[in-house]
Amino acid sequence: MHIPPSLLTQLPALIAQGQQEASEAVIGARETAELNGSYEPNALIHGDNLAGLARLVASGACAKLIYLDPPFDSKADYRSRIHTRDDAGGEIALEMHTYTDRWAGGTADYLRMLVPRLVLARQLLAEDGAICVHLDWHSSHYVRVVLDEVFGREHFVNSLVWSYRTGGAARTSAVPRKHDNLLLYRKSDRFRITPLYERQYLDKPFMGSKVDAQGRHFVDTILRDVLEGAVTLVDSAADAPTGGGVHQVSVRPVLNLSAERTGYATQKPEGLLELLLRWMTHPGDLVVDPFGGSGTTAATAEQLGRRWMSLDASARSLVVTRSRLDALGAQYALLDAHPPQNTDSVVSPMVEYAWEDGEFQLQSVIPAEQLATALQPARGQSSDVTARMLEGTGLGSLAGWHLWSTAGERLGGAWRDARGVLVTRASIAQPVADSVTLELVDLTGKRTTVANIVR
Ligand SMILES: C[S@@+](CC[C@H](N)C(=O)[O-])C[C@H]1O[C@@H](n2cnc3c(N)ncnc32)[C@H](O)[C@@H]1O
Incomplete structure (x- = not known):
């Protein structure tokens, strides 16, 4: 009978392999041109x-905080919910596979993915x-051992607990598992x-209590390492002893009715x-989120005046993050992790538009065929909603457009x-050159640029 090797015995080789992979990735990145300075101040x-x-790393960027919310080794697939409309204004709810957290070789494969990223x-x-x-409970104990190796055990700061009461709960097989672990390590x-x-x-x-207006x-007490519900935060630590202003910070999970909900999986x-x-x-400090998802870190950093860089492999993540950041008026560069092979824009005749008195109006597009398979009706929707999204003007297939x-x-x-x-429609206030480029982004995040949009 074949007994698989214990994960513990595999860890040293796995960490060495991850360090090697990280060095090779940086060497590869150094060989690509135009690295320096291209990421300031914010980048998606x-x-x-x-x-x-x-x-x-190759560009010399230097982060004060790196927050990673990677897949948890949960052996599940994650789907996002997407809302659109048909030409008659009827609501359509769709779903899209967003990322997978299944690892053919089990937790060892999961760690093989994560270790080089922690090294970088x-x-x-x-x-x-x-x-x-x-x-969370799935693999945080193994990752903590990896972090002890990569950062040095003496640089462990804490394992913060984010606790919540939502979602299903085991009744007899376990005491319900209702918290995540946030492993915190310092560089020095x-x-x-x-x-x-x-x-x-x-x-x-x-004893020592005060009275407000x-x-x-x-009483103002120091915030500890178990976070749940809402925190009444004193605005500035310096003000705490004298009773400064306060504001509410909700750490409740993002649910269907939450104002900040984007529909993105595991927001x-x-x-x-x-x-x-x-x-x-x-x-002014730089915050980096390598598993940016819906852009929660970037949006929060933007609102708190921190610089940010958010990375993600999912095109849908890009749509959600851009719309969130644009609503905040953020300025940022939009980059590819790999330099794109071909930067020529796609000149497509598959769009109809009109200009009238300085106003641009998008009238129709021809959606890409892959949309019909990439998007499925959300639970409770009739099976024809995907077709309804694609029919008529095709505009129901778009997540956004920009000139x-x-x-x-x-x-x-x-x-x-x-x-x-x-x-x-959009009013173009300032006089612009006669020719502009139209960027179309479909619901899955696929982008097309149409050059020479003539006024
Ligand atoms: C748990 S979610 C992050 C959710 C995020 N914190 C939020 O609030 O929306 C994990 C994200 O990691 C992304 N991801 C997984 N593997 C990746 C990889 N190798 N490179 C870039 N992004 C990856 C997924 O697309 C997914 O958006």
């Missing part, structure tokens, strides 16, 4: 994050920086936390990232909103 990088991280993440960190790896002893304080209101005065008794709450960023970074000047300036356009509505 599409493609495998091994190549993306290697490019960042360490190389990308500033001396006073830290890494936070978001995992120069790393410092900014202490955060949470306000707790009391029914009556207690509404007459409520409160994390901005409040969780807010706490991490306030603990471990200052305004770009030849100088790379965005002149107008729109992303489909959370209710599935897409605005198809």
Whole structure:
């Protein structure tokens, strides 16, 4: 009988292999041209994050915090929910496979994927920086052993607990598993936390309690390593002892009715990232998220005045992240993890549009055939919704469109909103050159550019 080797005995070779793979990726990235300076200040990088991280290391970028929310070794596939409309305005809910977390060779294969990325993440960190790896019960114990090796056991800071009450719960096979582990390691002893304080209101005065403007008794206590629900955060650590202002930070999971829900699989709450960023970074610091997903880290960093870089291999991730960041008015570069082989735009006749009094109107597109198989009706939808999305003007197949000047300036356009509505007209205020480029992004994230959109 064949007994598979224990994972523990495989770890040393697995880590050595990961270090080798990381070095080779950086050597490969150094050989590509135009690396330096091209990523400042913010960047959204599409493609495998091994190549993306290697490019960042080769470019000399230096991160204060790297937050990773990778697949958890959960042996599952993840799907995103997408809303659109047919030509009559009827709502359509679709689903799309977004990423897989199944590993043919089990946890050893999972670690083979993760280790080189953790090695590159360490190389990308500033001396006073830290890494936070978001995992759960499936494999966090193995990854912690790997991190002990890669970062040094003495650089372990904490295993934060993010606790929630949603989703199914085991009844008899286990005490319900309802928390994730966020493994925190520092690059060196120069790393410092900014202490955060949470306000707790009391029914009556207690030792050292204070009274706020509404007459409520409160104490400000240091925020600890178990996060759940909502935190009443004191605005500045320096103000905590004297009772400064407060604001609510929700670390509740992103559910169907959450305002921040994008439909992207396994989206994390901005409040969780807010706490991490306030603990471990200052305004202007660079935050990198190699498994960016829906762009939670980038959106939070943008709102808190941190610089950010977000990487992801899924094209749908790019759509969701761009629409989130554009709504915040963020400025960023859109890059490929690998330099694209061919940068020529696709000149396609498959679009109808009109210009009227400085207003551009998108009238119809011919959707790509692959959409019919890439998108499926969401649970509870009739089987004809995919066809309805493609019919008529074909505009139901678009996630967004943008007009770009030849100088790379965005002149107008729109992303489909959370209710599935897409605005198809744009007033182009400033005078522009006669010819502009139209970027079309379909619901799966596939992009087409149509050059020479003549006014
Ligand atoms: C757990 S999700 C991240 C969710 C994210 N934190 C959020 O709040 O939306 C993991 C993401 O990693 C991406 N991913 C998995 N393997 C990758 C790889 N090798 N390179 C780049 N992205 C990858 C998936 O596409 C997925 O979006």
